[in-house]
Structures are given as C-alpha cells and as structure tokens.
Amino acid sequence: MTTPTTGSLRVNGATLHYEARGQGPLLLLIPGGTGGAASFDGVVDGLAAEYTVATYDPRGMSRSALDDPDAEQRVAEHADDAFRLLHLLSPDKPARVFGASSGAIVALHLLTTRPQHLERVVAHEPPVVEVLPDAAEHRELIARVQATFRTQGLMPAMAVFAAGLKKDGDTAEPKAEIELPPQAAARARQTMADLPYFIGRIVPGFMSYVPDIRRLEALSDRLVLACGQDSRGELPYRPAAFLAERLGTELQHFRGGHTGLTTHPAEFGELLRTSLRA
Known part of the structure; x- marks a missing residue:
C-alpha cells in the first residue's frame, strides 16, 4: 500500500478523516456500509497511477466523529460532505466520483445537486428502493429492521435486514464465508463497531x-450505473437495473456481488478504471 497523505476537514456537525494518494485529476471514492476509507485498500494503488485518489470515513464512521452521536443522518448532508472534500482537493477542476452501496446513493445526490463539479460518476448498487414498483414492501422491511433493532438488538436486526436483501424465493442456507486476506479480515473486525450506527441511522435515512x-436523465451522459454480476435478483441490484433501463443507459457488471470491491479487488479496480474513462 502507498502511504497516503491524511487530513481532517471540519463540516457541519462532524469532522471528517480523509486520505489522498497519487497524482492527476481527482477521483473521490465514497464508501458504503461500515467500510470507511479502508474499504478501498484493494484498489487505491492501481487507481493512484492515474488519479489523485481521495478516500474518507463518512460522518459517524470510524475516524470521522459526529458532534452529536444521536443525530439523524440524511443523504443531502453526506453529499454536502463529499462536495466539501471535492472543493478542498480540486477547487478549480471537476472530479470523478465512485460510490458503493450507501455511498452510491450519496454519489447520485451529489450528481443531481452539484453537476458542475463532476465529470463522471460511477454508482455501484445504490439501494434506492423507492424507485421500485414494490417500494412499499421495502419500507415495511426497513420498519421491521428498526423495530427488531429496538426490541431485540443488533444481530437479530441484521438477520432481518440480510434476509430482506436476498433474491426472491432464495431460502438456501448461507454459503461458506469467503476467506479474506489478513488485512481485509482485520478491517472487517474493526468495522463491526460501526454496525449499530449503520443499522440504526444510515439504513432508515x-x-x-x-x-x-x-x-x-438530463445528466445520464456522466453517470455509469453498475452492479455485481453475482447480485442479479438481490434487492441492492434491482434499483440500479431499474434506473439504467429508465435512463436508457447500459448497466455495467462488475466481478462478484454487492461486496465485489472486497472479494475481487483486482478485477473490480480494473473495470472501474475503464468505466471512469469512458
């Protein structure tokens, strides 16, 4: 791993930890879930050969502390955080942005509200379930997750959430976990501490x-919608596929599933480089 330059940025209600490495036009990577900046460890060096790559921990995650730990989390505020990083690191030139999962939702909002600052956006499986015809069912899922979290705790809530993300009719037993490299395994253990925040604040918001x-639609020439090739039929896949069809754009398929960034970093990073150039 290339040693990054690290810094902190004061934003409304939080202090963000960010890292930057490489040279060239700015590429901002917005993490999803509880991964934080470290979720991009497998791809940053390859991308830094072509870009100045900036990664960060979203507000409330890992090293980016909230002023009020109980504050409601909104996509618009997270997108404003991303914009402030763009403005700090590339004040005069538009940047490229990649977002994964909840980070892809942030990237979509950033594109629609700050398009003059963006050259290209790649959004991998943004779970914007409100665009789907059966959105009401997914609202019920989110409500069940929150109720379970309040009454039974974190792991039962995570089980309800995971079951709701499966393919329709998928009742198979969980597959054996993929053995991760030591660095990725250590990162997974560290991010467990962020799960209560994720399930209680990020998921509903x-x-x-x-x-x-x-x-x-008006900005579709700057947007690449992407999914994991193993995610077909799963809930996070469906909104991206729906939006690609609605916008009349090609849906890109990356190696792996929803977490292909971690399980197939080399292939994921190479296709991301291609998608950012097109």
Missing part, C-alpha cells in the same frame, strides 16, 4: 431517499 430521476 438512506433507503428512504428518493433520487431526482428527471435530473439523472
């Missing part, structure tokens, strides 16, 4: 977000 489809 982000999965109720409604993207501005008309604005996305």
